[in-house]
Amino acid sequence: MEIYVAAEKPGVHSENVAARLEWALRYKDWTIEDWKHVIWCDESSLWVGVNPHRQRVIRPVGQRLNRKYVKKTFKSAQVKVMVWACFTGERLGPLIICDEGGIGSEEYEDILYDGLFSLVDDLLEPPEDPGTIQIADESTFLFMQANTPCNKATCILEFLDENHVPLMPWPLQSPDLYLLENL
Numbered sequence: 428m429e430i431y432v433a434a435e436k437p438g439v440h441s442e443n444v445a446a447r448l449e450w451a452l453r454y455k456d457w458t459i460e461d462w463k464h465v466i467w468c469d470e471s472s473l474w475v476g477v478n479p480h481r482q483r484v485i486r487p488v489g490q491r492l493n494r495k496y497v498k499k500t501f502k503s504a505q506v507k508v509m510v511w512a513c514f515t516g517e518r519l520g521p522l523i524i525c526d527e528g529g530i531g532s533e534e535y536e537d538i539l540y541d542g543l544f545s546l547v548d549d550l551l552e553p554p555e556d557p558g559t560i561q562i563a564d565e566s567t568f569l570f571m572q573a574n575t576p577c578n579k580a581t582c583i584l585e586f587l588d589e590n591h592v593p594l595m596p597w598p599l600q601s602p603d604l605y606l607l608e609n610l
Contacts, residue, residue: 437600438600439600440600443598443599443600443601446598446599447598447600447601449598450596450597450598450601459516462516463515463516463517464515464516464567464568464569465515465516465568465569465570465571465595466513466514466515466520466543466546466547466550466568466569466570466571467513467514467515467571467606468511468512468513468514468520468542468543468570468571468572469511469512469572469573469606470509470510470511470525470530470575471509471510471512472507472508472509472510473507473508473509473510474506474507474508482498484496508524508525509524509525509527509529509530510522510523510524510525511523511525511530511538511542512542513542513543513546514546514606515546515550515568518546518549518550520542520543520545520546520549521541521542521545521546523538523541523542525538530577531577532576532577532580532582532583534577535577535578535580535583536582536583536586539583539586539587543570543592544590547568547592550567550568551567568593569593569594569595570587570592570593570594570595571594571595571597572594572597573597574597574599574600574601
């Protein structure tokens with residue numbers, strides 16, 4: 428037997444396992460077109476000048492310093508920047524650089540106002556053809572946000588409700604889809 432580092436998985440309470448299963452069953456039959464109406468958002472930390480992850484390579488013996496097999500380093504300052512973004516299946520919203528020190532509910536409300544609402548305005552823009560009628564209601568889109576404290580603050584939920592932004596339910600302790608990182 429060989430010794431390995433244990434894999435990490437979030438601990439999930441049984442009631443949250445049931446909620447995650449219920450969520451999956453609710454949306455399992457959605458089509459690609461259905462998913463295109465979801466506005467996904469997330470925050471992400473970006474490192475400039477450093478890759479915080481250990482990089483592994485497979486290389487021939489004696490080739491340790493060959494350029495193909497080394498991890499580049501920089502003498503410049505290493506900077507961590509937090510960004511927020513939102514997007515749908517067919518549209519990118521703005522990329523917002525967040526203030527240092529994290530995001531509280533007040534900062535998040537400003538981000539939603541500047542970021543989410545500008546994307547919603549684009550999505551609800553009247554068609555160029557004057558003969559086309561476009562009807563927007565709560566089924567036009569769903570807004571998906573993670574379960575972070577600033578996202579679930581009462582003032583944020585009230586702000587979204589007052590502005591008629593329908594939320595996609597997201598079960599507690601659900602893995603983030605990390606769509607922003609992939610984007």
